Amino acid sequence: MSKLRCQISISLDGFAAGANQNEENPLGEGGERLHEWAFPLAAWRESHGKPGGEVNESTRIVDESRANIGASVMGRNMFGPVGGGRWGDEQWMGWWGEDPPYHHPVFILTHHPRDPVEMEGGTTFYFVTDGIESALEQAREAAGGKDVMLWGGADVVQQYLAAALLDELELHVVPVLLGDGARLFDNLEDAGVQLEQVRAVEAPGVTHLKYSVVR
């Protein structure tokens, strides 16, 4: 059965993005520090069309996170600026340039209908306006038996967790205290989410914690 998997970087105090996310600073204040562990990796650079880079204990985590993924789901703020200033602008094609690092269909949760956008390298953005279940169904169908990756943000992960639709959650825990921002585990008091620890991997500047969600 095709799984819904999520992998997301968080600060040690639990934030998936910093405070005051906006068009100039989509990751929020200090948010880029959550991803610094990945930037030097050859595995990360390759998927973003860049040569060179390091190999370390994080490499197999990144490789594994991309293996057997046939489609993605993400929240609107991962595609366009918070506040949506550019959503009316049909020229806005996401943060990633002409050849986004997904290379498969990406379903974006939004309230703004828009025609699909086909990018270079196999990525097509679809805009889903009828909810998280619909986005997951469409992504599963597009994935053709492979797994679906859920990219965030925090609010979207919470919605899938609360709806008991997430199968696997891998956290990249970074030794940073942001103090404020988008808390990953929030609004879940009554959701009864149960997790099982799958593994923990220590790597330079980050620890990868993988959990399965108990149904």
Next chain:
Amino acid sequence: MSKLRCQISISLDGFAAGANQNEENPLGEGGERLHEWAFPLAAWRESHGKPGGEVNESTRIVDESRANIGASVMGRNMFGPVGGGRWGDEQWMGWWGEDPPYHHPVFILTHHPRDPVEMEGGTTFYFVTDGIESALEQAREAAGGKDVMLWGGADVVQQYLAAALLDELELHVVPVLLGDGARLFDNLEDAGVQLEQVRAVEAPGVTHLKYSVVR
């Protein structure tokens, strides 16, 4: 130089105790789940005067956490019930019975002066009413060159972190979402705390994450 070290169990969503801590439920709602990884261990049972138990990847973490410790500091809620109902009762000797698992001097932060209490097995409780710096100074002197262990709760860890007095922090991260309670990393927005990841150890039902605090 003698270090101030802290080791504390937290839920994956960052709570060191559950909601509604009180005399009947000192760990708060669901709080006992934070410590279940330790209870089966021979290393834990031995320090609590119990025979038998398991050996697993957590054993060396527990052993190490006790090595080279000459004294402890803890918040008042770790010694007596929240609300302090029993603080007036000079018969209250803490949660641990006649032979507490510390076996060294323990300095308790409180606003209620009380004479020191000598227990069996080498534990003596001292009650410190003049602040965290004083408690640490007294503990360092009592430790005779060994390290000092800071036990919590969350509010006390925050105070030592904010005052740049903590050297080492080991988190036992448990795959539980409590949703509410005493958040470990709170009230630190302006403290500028910087951490370096020292190591991560996967063990049954818990991951041990160790950090040093950058001065």
